[in-house]
Amino acid sequence: MSLPTSPNPSKEILLDGFMLPSKYILGSVTKIFLLFTFACFSAFKMVYYSICDLPLCNYTTKISVFKCLHVTLAIIISSLKVLMILFGFDLNYFKRFISTMELLSIAPERSALRTIKRNRQLNLIILSMTFIGYSTLRIRYRLASIQNLFEATLLILCDIFIEFGLAFLLNMICNICICLKAAFKEINSKIADLNETPKQVFNSFDEIRNLRKRYSYAVRATKHADKLFRYFIAIFYIEYFAYNNLNIVRSFGLKTQIDSLWLFVMLSLTIHLLILTYNLVSVNNLSRQGLEDLYELSFKLNSLHLYHENEIFMARMALSDVGFTFANLFTINNSFITSMFSLSLTIIIALTSLIYR
Secondary structure, three states, X not given: OOOOOOOXXXXXXXXXXXXXXXXXXXXXXXXXXXXHHHHHHHHHHHHHHHHHHHHHOOOOOHHHHHHXXXXXXXXXXXXXXXXXHHHOOOHHHHHHHHHHHHOOOOOOOHHHHHHHHHHHHHHHHHHHHHHHHHHHHHHHHHHHHOOOHHHHHHHHHHHHHHHHHHHHHHHHHHHHHHHHHHHHHHHHHHHHHHHOOOHHHOOOHHHHHHHHHHHHHHHXXXXXXXXXXXXXXXXXXXXXXXXXXXXXXXXXXXXXXXXXXXXXXXXXXXXXXXXXXXXXXXXXXXXXXXXXXHHHHHHHOOOHHHHHHHHHHHHHHHHOOOOOEEOOOEEOOHHHHHHHHHHHHHHHHHHHHHHHO
């Protein structure tokens, strides 16, 4: 006897794998947690750099100029993080994402569920390793460079809590991307199954319409997730490329040595960049993967109604730019990543030529 099916992915699947228990993730605990870690300590760091480090900046040497740029950049990034948590992170979009995903009524196979669980565990392991390594080096650096133990302790707490908040947000967005990828993969798989149906027996109008409806729910869920994370994504990319550009340009200077801590920080940020970018770009790519199957399917349709329904589905998939965005300005896809690296390389070459010629 077969068991009755229920809409899937279920709420348990969607809420599994986060750093907070699933019963708290949709409540106010998540916002309070991020306010305490990401926002509060970012605000303290911003104030500390503004009062203690920024007034000491001088522009007599190139090395001192880069140090001042790092301080200024740290203040700007910290202030953006505070503003993002206060005004740009609305958990109502996460609740809408969950409710929309439940409408998909897609039941992943056991192998797909194992893949979801394995990807979540892999992301969590990588984020945990970078967090532990970053925190350890940060503690050693602060204790070695700051004589005042109280001041060093406060800065260590800032570094650890901000990094933990970052790991939480990265884990959260990667888990959402994993669920979206599973949804689009299931839809693409069913489109491929329809395409393999022999022409003489293919006359299912309801199947195409049902898949089109599910695809619409997946697109809507992606939009809700994007509204939740678009500003975090923008700040993350700005922080990575800004620090990366400054450190690379600085490394070209004569007798310039980059601290091993900064190298590890950039390595950690690069790992985070790869994890985040892979998941974001995968959602965009999978959202159009079924287009070729839909086009081939049109040759097998034996009804004007079926052909019209398939045309609507093809237009929806071809014309919709589905995915996460950079502050609602650009969609994170292959072209965006290529453009970002090209722009970064151009800035590095220009600054290097300007400063060290």
